[in-house]
Amino acid sequence: MEEKKSHKIEWEIISKYLSGEMSAEEKLAFEKLIDSNPKYAKIVTASDKDLNLIQEINEIQQQFNADVAWTAVKSNLSNSIKENPSKTIPLFSRQNAKRIMQIAAMLLITIGLGFASYRIYTEQLTSYQSISSELHESGKTITLADGSTVTLNGKSELVYEKSFAGKERRVKLTGEAFFSIAKNPAKPFIISVENAEVKVLGTSFNVNANNKHVEVLVETGKVQFSLAKKPTTNIILEKGDFGVLQEEFLEKRTQKDENYLSWKTQLMVFKAMSLKDVAKVINRTYQVSIEFNDPAIQNLPITTSFNKTPLNDVLENLCRPYHLTYEKNGAQIILKKDLK
Amino acid sequence: MLEDKDNILKNIQRGNLQEFEKLFKAFYPSLCNYALRFVKDTNQAEEIVQELFCQLWETRKNLKIHTSLKAYLYKATYFNSLQVLRKRGVKTQYEEYIKTHKPESSLPINSVEEKEIYSIVQNTLANLPERCSQIFKMSRFEGLKYQEIAIKLSVSVKTVEANMGKALKAFRKNLKDYVGIIVL
Structure with missing residues (x-):
C-alpha cells in the first residue's frame, strides 16, 4: 500500500513544475522530492522532453506546410513524369489558404484592354481557360492548378492554363486582379498585360495598370517588371517598391496611398482627406461613381475608417456630420448638400 | 518508416512519385527549419528545400547515396544554404558558418520522425476533451500563464x-515509444 502510494505520479504537479507555475518554495520542495526518487525524476525528465519536442515540432510544422509546398513542387515535376499520367492537383483547403497567403506572391493588376484579342487567344489554345467578372462584380476568386489564387475586381478577365505544363506559369489579364501566387522557384509565374510583363522572382507584389499605364507594388519578395516588346528593359522591384510604366518609361517611385488595395481588402482609411478624394477611393472600392451637386462640399475634410462596411453605411457615415444626403441610382451616387 | 533507404531510392529512381511525395512530406518542414538557421529567411529556406527536391527528382537516375538518405538531404540543404549566403554576399557570415557549423555537428536530433510525432501530437490533442486540449495549446503553443x-x-x-x-x-x-528512440 505504502509502495503504491509513493509511485503515484502526480501529473498536475509535474506539469505545474515544467510550466514554471510553482512558487520558489514549491519548486524547492518538488526538486527535493524528485532528487530522492529516481523513478519520479525520470518521468519528469521525459515529460520535459515531451513538451519541448511537441512545441518544436508544432512550430516547425506550422511554419512549413509540406502539403502546400508539395503541390508547387509536384506541378513542376509532372513534366518529366511519363509513367504517371497527370492527375488532378488538389485544390487548396481553407486551412491551407492562410499559409499560401504567407508564402505566396500577392499581385494586383489593372489594365484597360479590349477583351477581343483574348477571345481569339482562348479559342486558339484550348488548354487555356478564362474567368471574367461583370462591371459591378468584384471578389470573384479562382484557384489555379498550381494552388495560386486570383481575385478579380469588377470588369476583368483572366486567361490561364488549365495545368501549367510548360516551363513557366503564364497568365493574361484584362482589368484588375489580386494574385496570391504559390511559390515555385523552378517555374516562374508571369503575368502578361498588353504592354508589360510581371515576373515573380521572389514572393509577393501588387500590380495595377490602366490603358498603357501599369503600376506594380511589391509587398514582399522580388518582382521583375519589364516591357513586353523589349524584355531587356526592366526594373527589379523589392519590398515596398512601387514601379510605374508610363508610355515606355519604367521608373521606381514610392506609393504612400494606404487605400491602394481597398477594393480587395474592403478596408478604407481616411485621414483629413477631402471628400472628393474620399469619393475616389470609394469609387474604386465599391465600383461606383460618386458625384456632387455642389462643388463646395468636395473639400470637406474626412477622418474616419471603414472595415468591410456595406456601401450604404459608408455613405450614411460620411453624410451625417456635414448634414449631407445622398441619392443612389445603381452605381451612380450623388452627394447633396442639405438645402433646408 | 523510411528506414529502407535502398528500396525508397530504387522506387524513386523508377519514377515512383508517391514514394517521392512521402519522402518530401516527411522531410520538408524539418529541412526548411534547418535551412532557416543559415539563411534566416523563411521564404528563402523554403525555396532552397523545394529546389533541392526538384533537383533530386531530375537527377534521380544517376543518384548514388552512400550515407543515409537523411544525412544526404541535410547535407545538401546545408551546402545549398551556404551557396545562398555566398550569393547574397554575406561573406563574413558565410565564413563564420564554414568555421563553426560543420553539417554533421548541426544535424538536428529529430527529423524524419517529426512527421510521425506530429501526427501523434495531433491525435493526442484530438482525443483529449476539447477544453483540455484547448488549455494545453494555450499554455504550450501560445505561451500563456495558467492565470491568463x-x-x-x-x-x-x-x-x-x-x-x-x-x-x-x-x-x-x-x-513513450518515440521520444526514447529519438533522444538516444
Whole structure:
C-alpha cells in the first residue's frame, strides 16, 4: 500500500513544475522530492522532453506546410513524369489558404484592354481557360492548378492554363486582379498585360495598370517588371517598391496611398482627406461613381475608417456630420448638400 | 518508416512519385527549419528545400547515396544554404558558418520522425476533451500563464492545472515509444 502510494505520479504537479507555475518554495520542495526518487525524476525528465519536442515540432510544422509546398513542387515535376499520367492537383483547403497567403506572391493588376484579342487567344489554345467578372462584380476568386489564387475586381478577365505544363506559369489579364501566387522557384509565374510583363522572382507584389499605364507594388519578395516588346528593359522591384510604366518609361517611385488595395481588402482609411478624394477611393472600392451637386462640399475634410462596411453605411457615415444626403441610382451616387 | 533507404531510392529512381511525395512530406518542414538557421529567411529556406527536391527528382537516375538518405538531404540543404549566403554576399557570415557549423555537428536530433510525432501530437490533442486540449495549446503553443488561461476561459486556475496534468499524462503515454528512440 505504502509502495503504491509513493509511485503515484502526480501529473498536475509535474506539469505545474515544467510550466514554471510553482512558487520558489514549491519548486524547492518538488526538486527535493524528485532528487530522492529516481523513478519520479525520470518521468519528469521525459515529460520535459515531451513538451519541448511537441512545441518544436508544432512550430516547425506550422511554419512549413509540406502539403502546400508539395503541390508547387509536384506541378513542376509532372513534366518529366511519363509513367504517371497527370492527375488532378488538389485544390487548396481553407486551412491551407492562410499559409499560401504567407508564402505566396500577392499581385494586383489593372489594365484597360479590349477583351477581343483574348477571345481569339482562348479559342486558339484550348488548354487555356478564362474567368471574367461583370462591371459591378468584384471578389470573384479562382484557384489555379498550381494552388495560386486570383481575385478579380469588377470588369476583368483572366486567361490561364488549365495545368501549367510548360516551363513557366503564364497568365493574361484584362482589368484588375489580386494574385496570391504559390511559390515555385523552378517555374516562374508571369503575368502578361498588353504592354508589360510581371515576373515573380521572389514572393509577393501588387500590380495595377490602366490603358498603357501599369503600376506594380511589391509587398514582399522580388518582382521583375519589364516591357513586353523589349524584355531587356526592366526594373527589379523589392519590398515596398512601387514601379510605374508610363508610355515606355519604367521608373521606381514610392506609393504612400494606404487605400491602394481597398477594393480587395474592403478596408478604407481616411485621414483629413477631402471628400472628393474620399469619393475616389470609394469609387474604386465599391465600383461606383460618386458625384456632387455642389462643388463646395468636395473639400470637406474626412477622418474616419471603414472595415468591410456595406456601401450604404459608408455613405450614411460620411453624410451625417456635414448634414449631407445622398441619392443612389445603381452605381451612380450623388452627394447633396442639405438645402433646408 | 523510411528506414529502407535502398528500396525508397530504387522506387524513386523508377519514377515512383508517391514514394517521392512521402519522402518530401516527411522531410520538408524539418529541412526548411534547418535551412532557416543559415539563411534566416523563411521564404528563402523554403525555396532552397523545394529546389533541392526538384533537383533530386531530375537527377534521380544517376543518384548514388552512400550515407543515409537523411544525412544526404541535410547535407545538401546545408551546402545549398551556404551557396545562398555566398550569393547574397554575406561573406563574413558565410565564413563564420564554414568555421563553426560543420553539417554533421548541426544535424538536428529529430527529423524524419517529426512527421510521425506530429501526427501523434495531433491525435493526442484530438482525443483529449476539447477544453483540455484547448488549455494545453494555450499554455504550450501560445505561451500563456495558467492565470491568463483561467481568465480567458473563465475557469479556475485549479481547472487549468488539472487539465494540464491530464494532457501531459496523455502525451507521455503516447510518446513513450518515440521520444526514447529519438533522444538516444
